[in-house]
Amino acid sequence: MKIEEKFLSVQNIFQNEKLLRLATEASHVGVWEINQHNKQVHRNLFHDMAFGYKELQPDWDIDKYAEHIHPEDLPILLEKFKSAQVEKSVQNIEFRVIWSDKSIHWVKVSANVDGDQQVGTIIDITEKKRSEIALNEALFYRDEFLSIASHELKTPLTTLKLQSQLFKRLIARQDPSAYRPEKVDRLIDQTDRQVSRLSRLIDNMLDISRIRTGKLSFNFESINVSELVMAVAQKTNTNVIRSDEVFCICDKTRIEQVLMNLLNNAHSYGMGRPVSITLDKSNNHVSISVTDQGMGIEPQNIEKIFNRFKRAVPASEVSGIGLGLYISREIINAHKGRIEVKSIVGKGSTFTVHLPILTGV
Amino acid sequence: MKSVVVIDDDIDVLDVIVFALQSDGFDVQSYSNGKLGLEGLLNTPRESLPGLIIVDYLMPEMDGLTFIKEISSNHKELLGGIPLALSSAMGTVNPDVDCKNELIHLHKPMDLDDLLNVVRKYCS
DSSP: OOHHHHHHHHHHHHHHHHHHHHHHHHHHHHHEEEETTOOOOOEEEHHHTTOOOSSSOOOTHHHHHHHHHHTTTHHHEEEEEHHHHHHHHEEEEEEEEEOOTTHHHHHEEEEEETTTTTEEEEOHHHHHHHHHHHHHHHHHHHHHHHHHHHHHHHHHHHHHHHHHHHHHHHHHHOOGGGEEEGHHHHHHHHHHHHHHHHHHHHHHHHHHHHHHOOOOOOOOEEEHHHHHHHHHHTTTOOOEEEEEEEEEEEHHHHHHHHHHHHHHHHHHHHOOOEEEEEEOSSSSEEEEEOOOOOSOGOOOOOGGGGGGOOOOOTTTSSSSSSSHHHHHHHHHHHHEEEEEEEETTTTTEEEEEEEEESSSO | OOOOOEEEOOOHHHHHHHHHHHHOOEEEEESSSSSHHHHHHSSSOOOGOEEEEEEEEEEOSSSSHHHHHHHHHHHHHHHSSSSSEEESSOOOOOOOOOOOOEEEESSSOOOOOHHHHHHHHHHH
16 A cells, blocks of 8 residues: 555544544543453543543543442343343443432443444433433323223213113103102202213313413403302301402402312311311402311322322322312412412311402403 | 112212112112221121122222222121122222122113112122
8 A cells, every 4th residue: 555545544544533523522422442451441521421420530440330330220231231242233221320429310322242342332311211201200190180080070970870761760660759859859959969070070171271272261350259258158068267358350260160179179178077268358468268177188298289180199088180279270370379288187278379459460 | 689788989879879779679788988888798697698799999998999808808708708799980990809709890880770780680
């Protein structure tokens, strides 16, 4: 080979090396190569960054990996390296590494193992993994929600279906019990209750969809909050402790929906003990508090109960689909107000809605 | 004719099932959760035990699956021979337990005829 050709060939190598370096720097890919003789690892800065270092470390031998690889992931990692050696193929391995500050991160290693030569890349995939975990969690709650929602929809349908078939049967065989006033009254009451229950469930599901698409609409007007509090208290057999006369600009139907939700919850979780409601007026706020004397809420569950599809107790304990408080908070937020909860386990809970009197909404 | 026990926490579902079965001449005992149902059954003289127990799956205090497990583990001798109809709005639910009792699945919302046919089969 002539000297000019040799020069061009070396120049090509440098050119290719430069291109590779620029590409790995641009894509933040760590590269590594294990020297089989002295067990030292030749690598770039991004390799070390994947293990939590801000600068390239002076040296790195293969034992240093053991300091960083999550002990639970080490066996599978070694297994994959063995497969790569036997199959002489590229292995992609995702595993956890522990940084010096004890934080856990996910990396993806592509290893090309061929005889003595072991080379590969490493990239930090922590964000991707976090998104995957969050997505799986969201899918789990969605599936659980669908299962509970279908149960909640089928329960009133069971009553309605059995009632209609039963009365049809009784009438067909001219059974006098089908016409007895007390039986007919009970049938009408039960039907009304189950239809309201179905309607409420469907409204909640529609509201969730409206919130997600930003289409929850409001009709703001000046309303007598005291009258509203008295009305919902009467509907739910709730004691009114105090109800100051106050007017407020808000959506009457939506605030009624929030109060009914809080009162229904208080009665459901209130272990049959009395539930009370209080309306207080301060300078520029109204505060409506609903208090029960029920099971209370564990401190770690307080924030959870406002999340979509989540509830503090299993569905087997209290029925409902776990949407009410999420919707209520969205409604109160739209009124530039807030909902807070104070609870003592075994003693009961107080949910308070704070609304500004002069809203700028 | 043997009696039938119905256990469901939904007062309206319980009410209509009891009314339907009584209208067909059956002797019915009803309970609002598994715990009360089990207590009631354990206090029943052996000769008056029901021909069938209809138990809801999702209930407070003691749900249907726990009820079945409780019978299978602790009351096999007294209650192990009574067929159990597990009524559920969650599809077919199989208790992960060695259950000696015959198991029947009733899917909510159920047809009145299906309900009556099951009760007639075991209680008539």
